[in-house]
Amino acid sequence: DAKTTQPNSMESNEEEPVHLPCNHSTISGTDYIHWYRQLPSQGPEYVIHGLTSNVNNRMASLAIAEDRKSSTLILHRATLRDAAVYYCILRDSGRDDKIIFGKGTRLHILP
């Protein structure tokens, strides 16, 4: 079973910020939080990842709760091209490195 929980779908208006939540209440101390997105008819692509501190890159920002049991992917100004399925995953730093994607959040952008 997936170790993260995300809403099935969300909607946002174009050119407005989008906050995509993810719960990972059983996260271990050394698990990294990764976000990927999958545009229609394409393979998943990396968005951002972090361990404890908030992270920014050219695509998005990642806000990680102080207790690390949840995180939020922030798209600062959504465009129609951001319509995709967004996956929040944990990368286990233990002995094995299974990756469990879950079903993700389908983000709809309204023009």
Add this chain to the structure above:
Amino acid sequence: EAQVTQNPRYLITVTGKKLTVTCSQNMNHEYMSWYRQDPGLGLRQIYYSMNVEVTDKGDVPEGYKVSRKEKRNFPLILESPSPNQTSLYFCASSFGRTGYEQYFGPGTRLTVT
């Protein structure tokens, strides 16, 4: 150009006829992985490899085999395909385990009749 390539991109085959889907990366990545994607089930990991000659089962390994004889290649083998293996398959690679981004291939759409 840094990339993960998969071949073939599309394949229609019949039950029981052995097939191999190739995956190759040109980034000297240690970690490689195979996923399948089915409607309503999201992405599920089949097998992964943390280095040459090191492979391990993901969530749905039944009916699949893999090998990692060279760092760049990670073929997925279906020895006796069945219709329930009809799916979209993705190969991915990354430098290492936890703190590194994965690069995904373009996908292989497999239909088993």
